[in-house]
Amino acid sequence: MRLSRYCTGLWLACTALAYSTLSDDTLKNGLPHPQKSDFDIHTGSILAPILIPRVPGTEGSLKVLNHFVQYFRKELPDWTITFQNSTSKTPVHGDKEVPFVNFIATRDPPWTRPGNVARLNLVAHYDSLIKPEGFIGAIDSAAPCAMIMHAVKAIDAALTKKWTSMQTDDFDLDFEEPRGIQVLFLDGEEAFQRWTDTDSIYGARSLAAEWDTKRHPAMSTFKSYLDDIELFVLLDLLGSAENPSIPSWQHTSHWSYVHMAKLEQKLRGLGLFKSTTGAPWLPDADKSETSSFRSYVMQDDHIPFIARGVHVLHLIPGQFPRVWHKMDDNGDNLDIPTVEDWALLTAAFAAEYMELDGFFDPAAHAKRDDVLTSKTEL
Numbered sequence: 001m002r003l004s005r006y007c008t009g010l011w012l013a014c015t016a017l018a019y020s021t022l023s024d025d026t027l028k029n030g031l032p033h034p035q036k037s038d039f040d041i042h043t044g045s046i047l048a049p050i051l052i053p054r055v056p057g058t059e060g061s062l063k064v065l066n067h068f069v070q071y072f073r074k075e076l077p078d079w080t081i082t083f084q085n086s087t088s089k090t091p092v093h094g095d096k097e098v099p100f101v102n103f104i105a106t107r108d109p110p111w112t113r114p115g116n117v118a119r120l121n122l123v124a125h126y127d128s129l130i131k132p133e134g135f136i137g138a139i140d141s142a143a144p145c146a147m148i149m150h151a152v153k154a155i156d157a158a159l160t161k162k163w164t165s166m167q168t169d170d171f172d173l174d175f176e177e178p179r180g181i182q183v184l185f186l187d188g189e190e191a192f193q194r195w196t197d198t199d200s201i202y203g204a205r206s207l208a209a210e211w212d213t214k215r216h217p218a219m220s221t222f223k224s225y226l227d228d229i230e231l232f233v234l235l236d237l238l239g240s241a242e243n244p245s246i247p248s249w250q251h252t253s254h255w256s257y258v259h260m261a262k263l264e265q266k267l268r269g270l271g272l273f274k275s276t277t278g279a280p281w282l283p284d285a286d287k288s289e290t291s292s293f294r295s296y297v298m299q300d301d302h303i304p305f306i307a308r309g310v311h312v313l314h315l316i317p318g319q320f321p322r323v324w325h326k327m328d329d330n331g332d333n334l335d336i337p338t339v340e341d342w343a344l345l346t347a348a349f350a351a352e353y354m355e356l357d358g359f360f361d362p363a364a365h366a367k368r369d370d371v372l373t374s375k376t377e378l
Contacts, residue, residue, distance in 0.1 A: 019259060020355040022348060027270060030360030031351055032154040034340035039146065041138075041331030046071070046149050047339070050142040051331045053135060054128045056188045056202070057098045064126055068103050068149075068185055075153050078160065079105045079183075086206035091193040092130065100188040100203045107156075108180035109163050115216030117180045118230040120353050122148045122346065125189030125203070125236070125301055129325060136330040137190075139321055143239035143339050145185055151347035152183055158351065158359040165359075179230070181354060186301050201301050208304035226308055231256055231353070233313045234302045238342050240321035241275070241335035247318045248284040251293040253311045260313070260349050261285035267345060274337035 022031065038046040049067040054060040072079050082104045087097035103126070108117045124144035128137035136142065159181070188202030211225035222228050231253065238244060248257040261282035267273055268280075302312045323329040351357070 019352060020357055021259075022263075022352050022357045024266070024270060026351075026357050026360055027267065027272060027348060029362045030158075031344075031348060032360075033272070034150055034343045038150060039336055039340055039343070041334060041336070044146075047143065047146040048331075050126070050145055051136055051138060053133075054126060054137075055130045056100050056127050061101075061127060061187070065101060065103060068105075068126075068145075071149060072105050076105070076107075076156055078156070079107045079152075081105050084203075084207050084210060086203070088188075088202050088206075090202075091199050093192070098188075098202075100206065102187055102203045102207050103183075103185040105152075105183040106180060107152075107159065107182075109166070109178050111167060112178045112180070113220075115220030115222050115228075117178045117228065118222070119180045119182045119228050120350065121182045121184055121229050121232045122151060122350065123184040123186065123232060123234045123301065124148055125187070126185045127187050127190055127203075129190045130192050132327050135325075135327060138323075138329050138331050138334045139237050139239045140324060140329055141189075141236050141238075142331075143334055143342075144235035144237075147235060147238065147339065147343040147346050148183055148185075150343040151350050152181065154347035155181075155351045155354060155356055157361065158356040159354060161359040161361075162354075162356055179354065181350065182229075189301050195299065200299070201303060204301040205304045208308060212308055226305070226310065229305070229310050231313060232302060232305050232310050233346075233349075234300060234315060235342070235346070236300055236314075236316040237320055237324065238315065238317075239334045239339045240323065241338055242317075242321050243279050244281050244317040244321075245279065245319065246282055246315055247294070248282075248287050249294055249298060249314045249316075250306070250312050251289070253313045254287065254289070254293070256311075256313045256353075257282060258285050259352065260315075260345065263348050263352065264345055267341075267348065272344065273341045275335065275341045276337075 038044050040048060041051060042048055050064050052060045052063065054064045069081060072081055084102040084104060086100050088100065090098055124141045126145050129135045186203040191199045193199055214225045216222055248254050262285065264280060264282050298314060298316055300314065300316060302314055306312045323333050
């Protein structure tokens, strides 16, 4: 990603979607919290396998892609895994076509058909820079991938419980608009030589273009695969101990930013965050609807989607961490309490978005293998 030299505001009216907040008890005793066994940089079952060089088309990229597949098959068997493949020439590969593979995992209500389900999309890129050689890209974006993996696992059982109750209880399935959830791990975000419109976001450009023209059956609620995306939540450059200070970038999705900011405030107030960051990560909750929103100032995987009308919540710091695109962006320089707090916040946001309050099992929460210790907050 990089900063653009220009910005364009989108001044479209946005109607906030149905959104049910989580109770304090659910946040404390229901929603599964991140575990050390998942996020240790050497042995963590979620994070450690991603902390390797993973340039598109290389063995490292394939290993990380396989890690995603095995994780979902083992931990989230009700999710459907698909891939979107493309190839492209780059400024450094001559006439060679480099392969790019986007990983897609989807879970929809079991009674629905494709084309009739609006989806929350949780998104990060999984590739790493080609230079400097051996670059890991821990904040960029191994840690965001791990945060999303935790988040969907944390809400999966509650999704099952909710959807089962909707089918068995006296509930009119036609009354509620079906909503599913989807994970996108995108390939080829990084430039191979220098960030340009053609040397960057290879996977995102291919996927957005394909889904824009890929049609659902006639009489479906949504015309194209792109129309299924209700909200595109993109995580990038997260996991540093530095205060991220993330602006609200998009006018059309500011309502979702406000909800996440309130969740951050609530989690801090309940003493559920482990990190000691001295300021809120999402400081623009009180931003006015008439304020300036810099929708295109930050170049990232969301650009081809937002250009096609997709609503995007872009979670990226306005000022990049000091380790950005340096060899120091490795596991040793991640702040694991911060990583786990982002994982918790992402899970809580997804749970609220999917309206899962009351469907979590406190007994399952109690089985986590680390004891949460409250630290000094704001």
